[in-house]
Amino acid sequence: MRDAVAELVHDGDTIAIEGFTHLISFAAGHEIIRQRRRDLELCRLTPDVVYDQMVAAGVARKLVFSWMGNPGAGSLHAIRRRIERADPEPLEVEEYSHFGMVGRYTAGAANLPFFPLRSYDESDLPLVNPNIRQVTSPFGDEVVHAVPPLRPDVTIVHAQRADQLGNTQVWGLLGCQREAAFAARRVIVVVEELVDTAVVRADPNRTLIPGLKVDAVVVCPGGAHPSFAQGYYDRDNRFYLEWEPISRDPDALAAWLDEWVHSTADHTEYLAKLGEARWKELRPAPALSGSVDYGSYR
Amino acid sequence: MRGAGGLSAPGAAAVPREGWSRSEMLVVAGARALAGHRVCFVGIGLPNIAVALAQRTVAPEIELIYESGVYGSRPERLPLSIGDPCLVTGAVSVMSMVELFQYFLQGGLVDVGFLGAAQLDRHGNINTTVIGDYARPKVRLPGSGGACEIAINAREVFILMRQSSRSFVERIDFRTSPGTLGGSASRAAKGWQGRGPSVVATDLGRYDFDPVTGEMRLAAIHPGVTLDEVRAATGWDLRVAPDLRTTPDPTTEELRLIREELDPQGAYVR
Numbered sequence: 001m002r003d004a005v006a007e008l009v010h011d012g013d014t015i016a017i018e019g020f021t022h023l024i025s026f027a028a029g030h031e032i033i034r035q036r037r038r039d040l041e042l043c044r045l046t047p048d049v050v051y052d053q054m055v056a057a058g059v060a061r062k063l064v065f066s067w068m069g070n071p072g073a074g075s076l077h078a079i080r081r082r083i084e085r086a087d088p089e090p091l092e093v094e095e096y097s098h099f100g101m102v103g104r105y106t107a108g109a110a111n112l113p114f115f116p117l118r119s120y121d122e123s124d125l126p127l128v129n130p131n132i133r134q135v136t137s138p139f140g141d142e143v144v145h146a147v148p149p150l151r152p153d154v155t156i157v158h159a160q161r162a163d164q165l166g167n168t169q170v171w172g173l174l175g176c177q178r179e180a181a182f183a184a185r186r187v188i189v190v191v192e193e194l195v196d197t198a199v200v201r202a203d204p205n206r207t208l209i210p211g212l213k214v215d216a217v218v219v220c221p222g223g224a225h226p227s228f229a230q231g232y233y234d235r236d237n238r239f240y241l242e243w244e245p246i247s248r249d250p251d252a253l254a255a256w257l258d259e260w261v262h263s264t265a266d267h268t269e270y271l272a273k274l275g276e277a278r279w280k281e282l283r284p285a286p287a288l289s290g291s292v293d294y295g296s297y298r
Numbered sequence: 299m300r301g302a303g304g305l306s307a308p309g310a311a312a313v314p315r316e317g318w319s320r321s322e323m324l325v326v327a328g329a330r331a332l333a334g335h336r337v338c339f340v341g342i343g344l345p346n347i348a349v350a351l352a353q354r355t356v357a358p359e360i361e362l363i364y365e366s367g368v369y370g371s372r373p374e375r376l377p378l379s380i381g382d383p384c385l386v387t388g389a390v391s392v393m394s395m396v397e398l399f400q401y402f403l404q405g406g407l408v409d410v411g412f413l414g415a416a417q418l419d420r421h422g423n424i425n426t427t428v429i430g431d432y433a434r435p436k437v438r439l440p441g442s443g444g445a446c447e448i449a450i451n452a453r454e455v456f457i458l459m460r461q462s463s464r465s466f467v468e469r470i471d472f473r474t475s476p477g478t479l480g481g482s483a484s485r486a487a488k489g490w491q492g493r494g495p496s497v498v499a500t501d502l503g504r505y506d507f508d509p510v511t512g513e514m515r516l517a518a519i520h521p522g523v524t525l526d527e528v529r530a531a532t533g534w535d536l537r538v539a540p541d542l543r544t545t546p547d548p549t550t551e552e553l554r555l556i557r558e559e560l561d562p563q564g565a566y567v568r
Contacts, residue, residue, distance in 0.1 A: 020366050020367070020381050020395060021366060021379055021380070021381020021382070022366070022381055022383070045395075046443075065441070066441060066442060066443060067440050067441050067442065067443035068438070068440050068441055069342075069440040071342060071378070071379035071380065071381065072342070072343075072377075072378035072379040073378070073379075075440075079438075080437075080438045083435065083438045084434070084435055084436070084437070084438050095427075095441055095442075096442075097441075097442035097443065097444060097445070097446040097447055098365055098395065098399065098442070098443050098444040098447075099396075099399040099403075099404075099444060099446075099447040102394075102395045102396040102399060103396065103399075105396075106396050117399075117404070117447070118404050118447065118450060118451055118490075119446050119447035119450055119451075120446060121450060121476070121488060121490075122450075122473070122476035122479060122488075123442075123446050123473055123474060123475060123476055124427070124432075124472050124473040124474070125427075125442065125446060125474070128432050128433075142489065171392075172383065172386045172392065173366045173367055173368065173381055173383075173385075173386060173392065174367055174392060174393065174394045174395075175366065175367065175394070175395055176394060176395050176396060177394075178394060179394065179396055228383055230383050230386055230387075234383060235378070235379070235381075235382060235383060237378045240378070240379075284383070287387050287388075
């Protein structure tokens, strides 16, 4: 992880750490904090606790998003302090809806100049974001809204498994992992497990991102904590609830970052500090999918 | 049976006023409004628990869509967020979000979009973005999420929220998601496939909308609530339906499900 971030994430870059509640690479977010990147433009549908931590740590200049909260638990107070009171400094924002954000990644991935959608009409969002515009159909006079492509310098996604070539397989919530990866100039994939290519080839429908698009594969079990990896560990809802008072208090937040990020060398140390007992509570019982027969055609 | 909001869960006795809280009534009223509906797009927060209750009472056949990309969830526990792993295990389908928004929502397959609101006006316009000025807000709220496109594309929209003169306001500070546009004719003229907000359920009562003017009307008042109290908690001159009804009390089964299965810690419903 240290090398991947050092090599691929630069000051001033546009970064997307995607994953909708599921598979959020906190491990990568923490490493970016450790390496003290600056002036990043952070993109995510739901900034989540990971961007609250990164914004508090001072890595971000701008936030591009569509729903800003701590899902089911509260608010993201470090981000709010910067937006509401410019405390300790202003944070530029560019705001969409979820459909708009996934459409932006899709247009970026498909190399198109815009993504058309039926949203935003009669909403105030286009009034505060000039990048949400109207477009008339070339096949009639129907008017819909359009959003511009989003092409991150770097997209970072967590996944259940990949092979050494970066062929990446995901199950459970897919969010916009595929669109955000295809849209990016550089892609880092962080995985629970490294598997043989034969495992990937035995089940090609499960491959979300091909190695062709991937610049680095980082093996980091537990790297999505406190978010989750379907079938590997549950969402650590206790952590999300405990974040609310920490996030409210700038001193408590600084102390948390110091203790859990700056004072740990890497994610392995972070997990060791979390402890095996906490981890045991998060392991789900198995629920295997059936297998399908692809057939052998010689 | 569509939209018959006054239904009680079958086979369960009504519980008198002193036996439940207004938050419980809020969730019960939201759940009952889903009777007879088939496909519901579930927003985060209170709607999340109301649909879970509906699935166990008045709408066992309802299929739930979550913006996280899941269709046909059968969660075995109450999801804390709309991206919980329990929504996936046992679901009918999981897809990328861009597919879900395009094919299910924009494609016209969603019967009911179930939303929350920080501020609501008499025409069902929703603010979930800011209190105060956008550039320098007093309170920065979460924003749209999928609400803006749900409000435009779902066949109808249910809104579930706590009511006060601060949340039911004459003028919302920001229009995140559009409402009735002053009547079904103006929405139809836009070419929108949905008719917009049709039910608002709060801790004080249940509302519908005048089809011609698109204005909210108090349709039912919850037990133990006075009309004066409702008016005091409304920031405009409230219209009341001529056949104003009283919501049937929550049943023993509805309360048991909320207290024992859905929210045993009382995280949502106090």
